[in-house]
Amino acid sequence: MTDETQVVQIFKTIDAAVALELLVIIAAAIVLIIAVQRALSWIGNRLQGKKRLNLLVMVPFIRLAIILIMFVVIVPLLIEPSIQNMVALLGTVAVALGFALKDYVSSLIAGIVAIGERNYRNGDWIRVGDIYGEVRHVGMRTVEVVTPDDDRVLIPHALLWNQAIFNSNNGDARLQCAADFYLHPQHDGARVRQLLEDVALTSPFLYIDKPIIVIVKEEPWGTHYRLKAYPVDAAQQFRFTSDLTVRGKTMLLQCDVRFAVVPAVPDSE
Known part of the structure; x- marks a missing residue:
């Protein structure tokens, strides 16, 4: 069986009715995203302090949820629902995610190395490139640094592989x-x-x-x-x-x- 035949078996035949349904679903998702963003922004601008920030931080999560729901609805319209097709689809998605998340995985491995070698700890003052500040938290993927201007900067651990990390006090309470x-x-x-x-x-x-x-x-x-x-x-x-x-x-x-x-x-x- 040729690759072209396999592709034909995976995807359904798209007629005018299916194409119209796809356009309606995509258009509805776009309109819903715009409406939610404007509504939450309108409400957020009338709130103060922490309540406003907590509301506005929900916008990207709601947008992502709408996009995921749209894909869940669209996939059965395009692909024949069979075990073989689902396995092929999931395999393709897994490969795509592997390429997309390789930098994330690299940062996770570098984070384990940084914790094990104690390259920086909470309270250390480090310089990475043009960023200088105090380490406030060492996570699995990033190290959180607060600069002298009180800016919060998240630096990926993956920079350990190809960039010098300057540690001014290296765990000591004092630095020169x-x-x-x-x-x-x-x-x-x-x-x-x-x-x-x-x-x-x-x-x-x-x-x-x-x-x-x-x-x-x-x-x-x-x-x-x-x-x-x-x-x-x-x-x-x-x-x-x-x-x-x-x-x-x-x-x-x-x-x-x-x-x-x-x-x-x-x-x-």
Whole structure:
């Protein structure tokens, strides 16, 4: 039996009446989806707070339910209801779902690896590409990260296979912070270095048991100072860095230390 004969046996003959019935079912589903979306949006816009969000979140689920019901009604009109045909149809659907869900399965496997290797845990501050934030939940498919701007980002575990994951504190309550200072080259380097160490020592956010490091590097435009230290808690990193920067700049200005000025480079045509 040829493949063409098998296809003919699976699908029914579509006449004008069946075609009209299919069009009616599809049109009814489209109209119902539009009506439900508009109705729930209209109702949701007249509610406040959590009630509005709970109502609007139902829209995609209702839309999916209508589409599934439409397919359930349409399939018997197109396919002969026999065990052989159903097996063939389910096999085709299974293959299609396998291709569609391969990335999902990859993320699930990567999630098991991430949990086993403890690449990131709740409370860790990680960077994946341009995303930096605190890990709030490690799920089976994604890791939930909250950024400093309070954005919730879901990152698929599958990125483990081909992208570097930067973990700033790796399970520790503290992580290293850095404040940068760019100074004019004509100054007393030893004095500036000691001054920046004192700035870190007097910060209310400093974790005293970790070292304070001042890295000095000469650049063509001046001297780059990088003050590194640890706050008491990783969540204080931004306040700690701001405190070091503001008080460090104030102390440098009081000591008549000039900051480097780099002239703007005009855009090339």
